[in-house]
Amino acid sequence: MGTAIATQESLAEQFKRSGKRARRGTFLLVLPLLAFLTLTFLLPIGNMLSRSIGDPTVAEVLPRTAAALRAWNGKGRPPFSAYSALADDLVRAEREGRIGKVATRMNFERAGMRSLIMKTARVASTFEPPYAQAFNAVDLQWSDPEVWGTLRHASATNTMGYYVSALDQTRTADGKWVPKPEEDQVYIMLFERTLWVAGLVTLLCFVLGYPLAYYIARQDDRTRNLLLILVLLPFWTSLLVRTTAWIALLQTNGIVNDGIALFGGDGARLELVHNMTGTLIAMTHILLPFMILPTYSVMLSVPPALTRAAISLGATPWTAFWRVYFPMTLPGAAAGGLLVFILALGYYITPALVGGRTGQLISNMIQFHMQTSLNWGLAAALGGILLAGVVVLYVIYARVIGLNRLRLG
Amino acid sequence: MGRTTGIIIAAAAAIVILAGVLLFMLKGGSESEVSELDKEMTDMPLPSADGSAPAAGAGKLAGKSLVVVSWGGAYTTSQIEAYHKPFEAQTGAKINSVDYNGGIAEIKAQVEAKNVTWDVVDMELADAQRACDEGLLEKIDAGTLPAAPDGTPALQDFIPNGITQCAVTTIVFSHIVAYDSSKFQTQPTKLADFFDVKNFPGKRGLRKTSPKINLELALRADGVAGDQVYQTLSTKEGVARAFKKLDTIKNDVIWWEPGSQPPQLLADGQVTMTTAYNGRIFDAQVKEGKPFAIIWDGQLQELDVLSIVKGTKNLDAATQFVAFATDTQRLADQAQWIAYGPARKSSLPLVSTYHGKPDVDMKVHMPNAPENSANAIQIDFLWWADHQEELNQRWAAWLAK
Numbered sequence: 001m002g003t004a005i006a007t008q009e010s011l012a013e014q015f016k017r018s019g020k021r022a023r024r025g026t027f028l029l030v031l032p033l034l035a036f037l038t039l040t041f042l043l044p045i046g047n048m049l050s051r052s053i054g055d056p057t058v059a060e061v062l063p064r065t066a067a068a069l070r071a072w073n074g075k076g077r078p079p080f081s082a083y084s085a086l087a088d089d090l091v092r093a094e095r096e097g098r099i100g101k102v103a104t105r106m107n108f109e110r111a112g113m114r115s116l117i118m119k120t121a122r123v124a125s126t127f128e129p130p131y132a133q134a135f136n137a138v139d140l141q142w143s144d145p146e147v148w149g150t151l152r153h154a155s156a157t158n159t160m161g162y163y164v165s166a167l168d169q170t171r172t173a174d175g176k177w178v179p180k181p182e183e184d185q186v187y188i189m190l191f192e193r194t195l196w197v198a199g200l201v202t203l204l205c206f207v208l209g210y211p212l213a214y215y216i217a218r219q220d221d222r223t224r225n226l227l228l229i230l231v232l233l234p235f236w237t238s239l240l241v242r243t244t245a246w247i248a249l250l251q252t253n254g255i256v257n258d259g260i261a262l263f264g265g266d267g268a269r270l271e272l273v274h275n276m277t278g279t280l281i282a283m284t285h286i287l288l289p290f291m292i293l294p295t296y297s298v299m300l301s302v303p304p305a306l307t308r309a310a311i312s313l314g315a316t317p318w319t320a321f322w323r324v325y326f327p328m329t330l331p332g333a334a335a336g337g338l339l340v341f342i343l344a345l346g347y348y349i350t351p352a353l354v355g356g357r358t359g360q361l362i363s364n365m366i367q368f369h370m371q372t373s374l375n376w377g378l379a380a381a382l383g384g385i386l387l388a389g390v391v392v393l394y395v396i397y398a399r400v401i402g403l404n405r406l407r408l409g
Numbered sequence: 410m411g412r413t414t415g416i417i418i419a420a421a422a423a424i425v426i427l428a429g430v431l432l433f434m435l436k437g438g439s440e441s442e443v444s445e446l447d448k449e450m451t452d453m454p455l456p457s458a459d460g461s462a463p464a465a466g467a468g469k470l471a472g473k474s475l476v477v478v479s480w481g482g483a484y485t486t487s488q489i490e491a492y493h494k495p496f497e498a499q500t501g502a503k504i505n506s507v508d509y510n511g512g513i514a515e516i517k518a519q520v521e522a523k524n525v526t527w528d529v530v531d532m533e534l535a536d537a538q539r540a541c542d543e544g545l546l547e548k549i550d551a552g553t554l555p556a557a558p559d560g561t562p563a564l565q566d567f568i569p570n571g572i573t574q575c576a577v578t579t580i581v582f583s584h585i586v587a588y589d590s591s592k593f594q595t596q597p598t599k600l601a602d603f604f605d606v607k608n609f610p611g612k613r614g615l616r617k618t619s620p621k622i623n624l625e626l627a628l629r630a631d632g633v634a635g636d637q638v639y640q641t642l643s644t645k646e647g648v649a650r651a652f653k654k655l656d657t658i659k660n661d662v663i664w665w666e667p668g669s670q671p672p673q674l675l676a677d678g679q680v681t682m683t684t685a686y687n688g689r690i691f692d693a694q695v696k697e698g699k700p701f702a703i704i705w706d707g708q709l710q711e712l713d714v715l716s717i718v719k720g721t722k723n724l725d726a727a728t729q730f731v732a733f734a735t736d737t738q739r740l741a742d743q744a745q746w747i748a749y750g751p752a753r754k755s756s757l758p759l760v761s762t763y764h765g766k767p768d769v770d771m772k773v774h775m776p777n778a779p780e781n782s783a784n785a786i787q788i789d790f791l792w793w794a795d796h797q798e799e800l801n802q803r804w805a806a807w808l809a810k
Contacts, residue, residue, distance in 0.1 A: 100542030111799035115791065118542065183652075184799075186806035193809075252679050274663060357617070357664055357808045365805065371514050372618070373801060 049387075052162050052380035057105045058155040061098045062089040066155035069148065074174035078148040083131035086151075090117075090124035108375050109161065110150045116141055149173025162381035187382065190362040191389070197279065197361060198344035202291075204284045205340045209291035210333060216292075217299035228296075235289040243353045246282040247273055250354075274356030282354045287343055291336035298332025334401050342390055362386060471501030473726045479531035481508035482669070483692055487746030488531070488579075490764075492734035499733075502726055513540045516718055520545045525720045528727045534576060534712040535621075535790035541575035542794075547717040548574055553728060555736045557755035566737070568712075568777070570787070571752045576714035577735045578752035580743065583776035583785070584622045584709040587690040588682040589675050591700045600630045600707030603682055604654065606661050614674045614683025617664035620804035621793055622684065622709055625786070627654035629707040635786040642792070648800070652807055664808075675701055691748035691774050695763060705781040711788045712752065750777035 059066045064085035072078050093099040099121045106113035120138050127134040135142035142148075153161055153171055164170065168185040169177045179185070216227045234242060249255050250273035257269045272278060302325060310320035348363035355364070362382060369379035477493065479485045485506055493504045507527065509515060513536050519525045532540070540546050551572045554563035564572060571578040586603050590596060597609050603626075606613070615623055625638050631654045633641050641647035663680050665671050671685035672693040687708070693699040715734060717727045733739065740751035741759035748771065751757060757777070763769035772778055776785070 097544045100539075100544055104539065104543055107795065107798055112795045114542075115795045184803050184806055186802065186809055189806075190809060251677070253677055357662075360809060368801075368805070372512055373798065374514060374517065375798070 045387075048376075048380045049384050050380075051377050052384045053160065054158045055105065055154075055162075055377050056157050057101050058151070059157050061093045061102045062086065062151075062155060065089045065151065069152040069155055072148075072152065074145075074149050074152060074172075077145060078152075080130075080132060082148065083135055084129070087124050087127045087131050087134070090121040094121040094124065104374075106150065106154060108165075108378065109154050110147070112141070113147070113150065116147070145173050162377040163385070165378055166381040166385055187362070187365065190360070190365060191385070194345060194361045194363070194386075195389075197276075197283070198341050200280060201283045201287060201344045202337050202341045204280070205288050205291040206333060206337060208284070209288055209336065210295055213292050213295040213299055213332075216296055231289055231292050234285070239286060239349060240353075242286055243282055243350050246278065246285070246354055250278060250281065273354050274359075276355070276359040278354035278356065279351045279359030279361075282350050283344060283347060286350060287340045290339040290343065291333070294336040294339070295329060295332040298335075299329050302328045338394075338397060341393075345386065345390060469500045470726050470729070473501075473723060474503040474505060475528045475723055475726055475730055476505045476507055476526060477529045477531075477730070478507045478509050478527045480511065483747055484688070484749075487743050487749075488734070490746050491739050491743035492730075495739070496730055496733050500726075500729065502730075504730075512536060513543075513545065516540055516545050517543070520719050523720065525718050525722070527718050528721045528723050529730055530716050530718060531579070532576070532714055532716055533790075534570065534573070534578065534714050535788075535793050537576040537714045537716045538573060538790055539794055540716065541573070545719050546575035547719050547721070547724065547727075549577060549717065549728070549731065554732050557737050557753065559755065561755065566753045566755050568752055568754065570712060570790070573714075576716045577731055578712045578714045579735055579740060580713045580747075580749035580752060581710050581775075581777045582713055582749045583687040583705075584616075584626070584684055584711065584788075585687045585690070585776075586626075586682060586704040586707075587671065587675065587685045587701050588704065589678075589700060590702045592678075592681045596702070597682065597704060598706070600626065600704060601632075602704070603684075604630050604658055606658060609682065611661075611681025612679060613658055613662050614665050614671050614680040614685070615662050616684055617666055617808070619797070620800045621788065621797070623655060623804075624648070624651040624800070625709050625788065626684065626707065627651040629786075630654060635784065638786060639789045639792045642796070648803070652803075655807075672699070672701070675699070687774075687776055688748045695766070695769055705776075706784050708776060708781070708785045709788055710776055710782070710785050712790075713749070744771050744775065748774040748776075750775040 062085075065082060068079060068082040068085040072082065090099065093102060099118065103114040103117040103121075106117055116139055120135065120142075123138060132142075149172065152173070153159060153175070161171070164177060166187055168180050168188050170180050171177060212231075216224055216231075219227060247254075251257070252269055252271070254273075256272060260268050260270060272281070306328070307320045307325050310324045311317060315323065346363050347361060348367050351359050351361045352364055352367070355361070363386075366379045366382045366386075369375045369382070477488075479488055485508060489506060493506065496502065497504055509530075511533060513532075516527065516530060517540070519527060537546065541548075549572075551564050554572070554577060556562050557566040567578060568581065586597075586600060588597055588609075592611060593609060595608070597603070597605075602609050603613065624642060628638050628641055628647070628651050629635070631650060642651065663674060663683075665674060665683070668686045668689050671680075671683040672689050674680045674683055676693070676699060687703060690701055690703055694701050715731045717724065717731060721727055735752070737753050737755045738759065740753050741756040741761075743749070744751055744756075744760040745762065745764045751760065757772075757775070760771050760775060763771055773780070776782065
């Protein structure tokens with residue numbers, strides 16, 4: 001009896017052990033991919049996001065000023081200790097050649113800070129008490145509490161400053177958020193536009209892609225393969241080639257407009273590119289395969305007998321399609337829709353090339369801040385908001401449609 | 410059966426995409442390897458190079474190689490002809506020319522990663538100033554620059570702002586308005602005509618990338634005197650005035666980005682008038698014989714400079730190269746290849762004709778030739794360093810609405 005229990009236990013243990021081993025084996029198999037993703041995806045994104053909430057430049061280069069300003073509540077005049085601390089810090093930073101970094105950083109927050117800091121730093125070694133007067137003698141801007149308020153915000157190691165800017169807000173010296181003047185507001189509008197374009201492109205892809213997928217799925221094998229190759233061929237062509245091809249087709253003197261002019265004369269030429277129309281056309285074309293392929297492969301798995309059964313039970317062809325066939329293909333279309341929508345949210349090469357003035361999306365601003373203005377903190381904040389938006393939409397989507405119902409084939 | 414085909418095709422798509430990514434990565438990797446190798450090979454002393462280098466002082470820098478980065482196209486060609494070839498012949502150094510698209514992002518990345526592979530970079534003055542402030546460039550001692558042939562020291566020979574802490578100017582380039590003369594009965598003559606769509610019909614081309622140039626242009630066309638432009642732009646009302654002027658043609662504008670685009674827009678008939686870099690329009694006029702003309706009235710001059718990247722391993726050779734390339738003769742020679750003005754006063758009289766075309770006198774095509782620059786202003790790079798963030802934001806908002 002005792003031996004029987006012992007063998008039973010060891011059997012269970014054996015099971016457990018072999019199960020563990022199998023799991024470990026599987027884990028080892030995915031380990032390279034996991035490492036790859038961590039290195040090339042998670043770490044860079046983490047690094048980028050951390051830039052959006054913290055920028056230690058000012059606190060590092062002007063440590064004493066940062067400490068002195070921390071004690072100040074941002075109301076009224078800054079304490080005298082801040083003036084002497086800044087004079088000290090400026091002299092040291094100038095000697096170490098680090099002043100330019102602070103000046104650039106400060107100019108992100110307030111126009112004119114760059115030259116104010118540079119020119120003050122050049123003469124700071126000659127300053128003598130009372131320091132407040134010495135600063136004001138260089139430039140009267142130093143008597144403005146707003147300037148010190150900006151310095152105070154920027155010298156915090158953790159700052160929401162970039163998110164404040166990314167939401168078209170600005171901060172007063174005592175830290176209140178107020179909307180920027182209307183002519184400076186741009187990001188919220190671009191976020192809205194990006195959502196709207198992504199939604200519209202998804203809809204267009206569905207309207208164009210669903211019937212095509214349906215048509216392909218109903219052909220015999222030979223025709224089907226041929227049609228699929230026709231769908232995939234542009235998919236395998238470089239994005240840049242396809243986008244520039246659209247410029248050639250759609251421009252004022254392009255083929256499409258030449259065709260229109262043939263019937264309506266030169267006056268009938270339409271503006272089809274370098275505006276929102278161009279962005280929509282090119283993005284829809286480029287993203288269409290992402291809609292067609294999942295929809296198509298789900299359609300293949302729907303037994304044709306079901307529709308026939310519905311019709312033989314008295315349904316009209318439309319009812320059979322709408323009540324029986326369509327719901328079964330919805331997971332494919334939904335997966336395609338999700339792919340298209342999320343890809344569209346981050347699109348920037350295509351809008352940059354064909355979008356002109358009105359077809360630009362939020363990703364074009366992110367690129368601008370990454371490569372031209374070098375305001376990586378703001379770029380990170382904009383990217384962070386976009387990422388958060390995608391995650392929220394994804395969660396809503398998962399709740400409403402259910403991720404387990406998504407099918408890619 | 411159909412299902413299997415689907416899976417096969419999906420798998421094929423995945424493989425192709427993966428292969429593409431891998432290829433891309435490999436290509437990037439091998440490219441840097443090749444250039445690494447290239448450098449090693451050129452770093453090795455080659456006896457034949459010493460023997461074949463002719464001029465006096467030959468072989469001073471034999472075996473050294475420099476990476477000189479510039480904007481590509483006809484501009485880089487002009488530098489290779491005027492600076493690189495004679496420098497190589499005189500010193501025995503080897504110069505590798507690399508193209509880029511401006512900006513300081515790449516320099517910043519190299520310096521911060523302590524992996525500096527660029528030695529000398531051709532930059533816009535505003536970028537060079539900012540990079541210098543951020544400690545990304547080596548300081549250049551004006552005393553090492555050669556004097557003019559008549560003995561005028563470099564500091565006096567260069568145009569204003571020609572020598573700054575980290576940068577030596579090579580050329581003056583200009584933002585001008587160009588038009589297609591075949592499209593107008595009465596030819597436009599002044600900057601204000603650019604904003605007059607009624608009398609000079611047709612679309613306009615403007616540079617999209619930044620408010621710089623566009624705001625100055627609007628104010629000049631609106632009647633602001635050249636020396637008042639930046640004072641006006643420093644006030645809220647002044648900025649509003651510039652935008653209001655731009656509003657009047659906002660719906661008639663086609664926006665361009667790379668400098669190759671404006672002549673293309675003119676040639677395609679997409680616009681009848683556009684802002685452009687004067688050198689590009691010169692190319693279209695002279696090389697391609699297009700009926701384009703330049704309105705020099707109200708031109709905005711900007712400076713292009715040579716800078717040395719902080720932490721370069723070839724500091725000595727780079728410094729010698731910068732001094733050599735910016736001497737009087739070299740700057741004058743460059744003007745044989747491109748219509749940008751030399752930054753030294755002593756070079757201007759030495760400017761001759763377009764290479765291979767003795768009937769094209771380059772002097773009349775220089776932005777800083779006296780007859781062209783009567784109503785010109787120089788873009789204030791220090792003012793822009795202070796105001797670009799603020800105005801970029803406003804510009805982006807204005808464009809998007």
